[in-house]
Structure formats: structure tokens, C-alpha cells
Amino acid sequence: MPTALPMRLLQLIIGLFLYGFGASLMIRAAIGVAPWDVLSQGIAAQTPLSFGLATNVIGALVLLLWWPLRQKPGVGTVLNVMLIGPSAQFGLWLLPLAVGLAWQVAMFCAGMLLVALATGLYIGARLGPGPRDGLMTGLHARTGWPIWKVRSLIEGSVLLLGWWLGGNVGVGTLAFALLIGPLCGVTLGWFGIGRSPEGSAAPRPASAQRGQG
Numbered sequence: 001m002p003t004a005l006p007m008r009l010l011q012l013i014i015g016l017f018l019y020g021f022g023a024s025l026m027i028r029a030a031i032g033v034a035p036w037d038v039l040s041q042g043i044a045a046q047t048p049l050s051f052g053l054a055t056n057v058i059g060a061l062v063l064l065l066w067w068p069l070r071q072k073p074g075v076g077t078v079l080n081v082m083l084i085g086p087s088a089q090f091g092l093w094l095l096p097l098a099v100g101l102a103w104q105v106a107m108f109c110a111g112m113l114l115v116a117l118a119t120g121l122y123i124g125a126r127l128g129p130g131p132r133d134g135l136m137t138g139l140h141a142r143t144g145w146p147i148w149k150v151r152s153l154i155e156g157s158v159l160l161l162g163w164w165l166g167g168n169v170g171v172g173t174l175a176f177a178l179l180i181g182p183l184c185g186v187t188l189g190w191f192g193i194g195r196s197p198e199g200s201a202a203p204r205p206a207s208a209q210r211g212q213g
Contacts, residue, residue, distance in 0.1 A: 008125045012076050015121025016083040018114055020052075023084070024091025025111030027051070029104045032170025034115075034180070035159040036132060042165025052089025056081060062131040069138030074128020081131055108172045116183035124191025 026033045033041065036058070043054040059081035066073060098104040123129065129137070132154075139150045155177075163169045 008127055009075075012079060012122050012125035012127050013083065015118045015123075015125065016080055017087040017118075019118035019122065020055075020084040020087025020089075021091040022111045022114030022118055023055075023088045024095055025114060026108050026172060026176070027088075027092060027111075027168070028095045029098045029108035029111065029172060030168065030170075031104050031108055032172030032174070032176070033168055034176045035155040035162065035173065038162030038167030038169055038173065039158045039165070040162070041167035042162040045166035050089055051092060052085035052087075054085070055088060056085035059084070059131045062135050066131070066134055066138060069135070069142055071134045071138040073131075073134065076122060076125060076127035077129060077131060077134065080122070080128075108175070112176060112180065113183065116180060116187045119184045120187030120189075120191045120193070123188060124193055 023034065023037050027037065027041070037051075037055075040051050040054040040058060043049060043058070044051045047054070049057065063073060063077065063081055095107075098107045123133075136147065136151050136154060139145070139154070140147050143150070159169065159173070
């Protein structure tokens, strides 16, 4: 794992870009997306905001919730809010909609694997968790509830709201929920992060989460 700050920043930026691009791959697959992306899609469907800008707005609003939870953002947290949305929007501009089930599945799997790799990269840089990760760990610290319960409540609520607003919920959403944890466990290990990394949050795909992460 790189230790010099410039290399860690480069790793962080690459990870955040790949996270957003991976999310765009899953969106173009059109068989369901991650819970936070469902919410971004729903907001984009109901407002003039693009998917990328909706992702940025959600990240900023989640970051505001850190204040009462006494969470401290790092440079990685701020860049997470700023970069994932634009990189996802770039991917949506570049990529065509998948046609045919085989292409849909292939594109979705590629996106999910890319999100897992990106999660390892940006958390492995150790420059601060994503806003959604910090919300999860902050609520865990304040309530004493297990991480899995806090994460389930947050992502379940986000998923229902996004679906109600018109986001794409499908078999891919279920696949993401079941597989992203084990996949991130592998990629985090590549970058020297264990299950409970000191000074960083449990992985989201900010994210997510993403971003979702």
C-alpha cells in the first residue's frame, strides 16, 4: 500500500473515479442498482437534476448529518462527495444501454466488480471514509446497535424511498446486496485493510457506500 501522501491521494482519486464509473455500468445494465443509486435515480426522475448531480447532493446532505453524530470528515470524505457523481455521469454519457440479457448481466457484473475494486482503493488510501460510511459508523457509535443492523436500516430506508421515487430496483439490486460485502472483503485485503480497519469505516460500496461510495 502506498504510504506517501501524493500516492495515497492518487489512489483515492482513481478509486473514486472507478466507483462512479462502476455505478454507471450497473445503471446501463438496467437490471437494478445499489440502494443509494436507486435513491439518486429516483431523485433524478422527480427533479431536473442529473443522476450525477443527485449523487453529489445526497452525499452533501448525508455529510451534514455527521455534525450531530460528532464524526470528523477527512479529505477523502470531501472528495467522495465531489467526485463520484461526475464520474458516474461521465460513464452514463459514454456507455450505451445494454441490449439483451447476456449483455445486461455482463455489464452489471463488470460494474459490481469495478465498484468492489474501487472501494478497496479509496478506503485503502486511508484519507477518510465516504459520507455514507461515516453515517453508518456514527449511528453505530451513538446508538450501540450492531453495524449490520444500522446498515440494513439505512440502506433499506434509502432503497424504499428511491423505489417510491422511481429508481430502478431489480434482481441486480439483490445481487449487489448479497455479493458486494464479500467482494469488498477481498479487495480491501489487497490494500491492507482488515474487517475492522483502524481509523476507517466499514466498506460501503459511497458509498456505495458509493459512493455509493
